[in-house]
Amino acid sequence: MSTPETTLRQAQSPTGAPTRTAHHRRYLMCKPEFFTVNYSINPWMEPAKPTDTAKAVAQWQKLYDLYLELGHEVELIEPLAGYPDMVYTANGGFLIDGRAYVPKFRFEERAGEAPAFAEWFRAAGYDTIIPEEVNEGEGDFLLVGDVILAGTGFRSTGDSHREVGEVFGREVVSLNLVDPRFYHLDTAIAVLDPVQGAENGGPEHANIAYLPGAFDDASRAVLEERFPDAILVSDEDGSVFGLNSASDGYNVIISPRAKGFEVQLRDRGYNPILIDLSELLLGGGGIKCCTLELRGAK
């Protein structure tokens, strides 16, 4: 039997850290068949630098295979020629309880992806909501327990925070991003335990890891207050996209360059697994960017 919260495996940390439980996930990914960097909409993208599409596909394939090995489900959306950033499916929407809030991209270069994602959600049986406000999906909206953490400053607008709150009827916590390298919220925060302990019957609570320097003082204060046990990641690990990771509550897939974060995770009883997406980093994206969580029934 496979329900969204089915326990896949459990582990007891040797250091006496809490027991972590892996939860079943359903993801949407897009093979980077048309990956290249031929425009620049974030500081990582340098069109003059050569890219290797075959290498991008091979690295992406490792992430895809790993999700399946871990027992997760992965759906695929057909890549569109002329949309090299479509591999970053996290920007393709934000889904909770079988409802899909569609993106409205900040830049013209990605605008054509939105109808393709909307069509995929419709065909997959999601109740699909077309937005009024500029928003880049799970790149800027992270569900932590019952609360939506929402980023603004570079891509999604503050108005989209209000809209996403109305759409899902949940509390939204707005956070201001201030460093252009960390232009989406999922480059500065990793959700480690997306499921609340209470719903789950487990001892864990929804926790996060974050890069303090990516936020303004007010947002940092909010994070400190809400998540006193958060893992604070070093600038060194943050700047190699260490936080752009995917967790199932036990297995946390991270960049092999995020050495300190790997140790921090292990100390807390998580199981870091290293996947190198160096080629996709040339587009300014990492593991989480290539992963959209499909929450709710098909």
Ligand code: ARG
């Ligand atoms: N080149 C893409 C852009 O600038 C990268 C998107 C990364 N996605 C993410 N969820 N952080 O839009």
